[in-house]
Amino acid sequence: MSRPGLNAGGDAIALFGTSADPPTRGHQALLEGLLQHFPRVATWASDNPMKQHGAPLAQRAALLGALVRGLHEPRLEQHQELSSPWTITTLERAAATWPGAQLVFVVGSDLAPQIPRWKEAEKLLQRCRLAIVPRVGWPVAETDLRPLHRLGAQIEVLPLAIPASASSSLRLQPDRAQVPDSVWPVLQQQNLYGHPQP
Known part of the structure; x- marks a missing residue:
């Protein structure tokens, strides 16, 4: 298992793209956790070519x-211009935005087995460090890490506790308790996911 703590250094930027479909309290906890480990965090909403949004x-x-x-x-910024269905494109854009910075690409443990099949x-693994966040029900397995190591990945598993909160569940069954307070008014204004404006 890769050890945590490789993120020392003031020039590291954690990059976290998400479908945000919709953002949940799990997303909020993840962003807050990344801020505890990295000096800067950049996030964006993206289209996942393997998902229906x-x-x-x-x-x-x-x-x-x-x-x-x-x-x-202030250390957390949304950089929507990084958004691409392809991670390699996102990393090229990030490298152009922050020349010389150490790029740390953040994924949930459920995505780790898919990465060797990505474009x-x-x-892309040579262009960044890979930070894996364990998700409930998706433990980080050494068998998932080996193919990444063979591709040259520098991996760190972040010791974050993210609550079980799935966007897919919210789309099927609205649950106010799982929606961040700052997001709730926007859901209502735009009448999204069965959250109509009162």
Whole structure:
């Protein structure tokens, strides 16, 4: 298992793209946790080519923006211009935005087994460090890490406790308790995911 703590250094930027479909309290906890480990965090809403989305990208970006603003943390920024269905493109854009910075690409443990099948996987893993956040029900397995190591990945498993909170569940069954306070008014204003404006 890769050890945590490789994120020392003031030039590291954690990069976290998400479908934000919609953002949940789990997303909020993850962003707050990343801020404890990295000097800067950049996030954006993205289209995942392996998923069907419940709202257009522009609306999901607005929801994520509400969450970012609600956290009132200047070290956390939304950089929607990084958004791409392809991680390699995102990393190329990030490298152009922050020349010389150490890029740390953040994924949930459920995505780790998929990365070797991503577009230009070996190339993208050479352009960043990989930070894996354990998700409830998806323990980080050494068998999932080995293919990544063979591709040259520098991996760190972050010791974060993220509450079980799935966007897919919220789309099926609205639950006010799982929606961040800053996101809730935007859901209502835009009448998304069965959250109509009162």
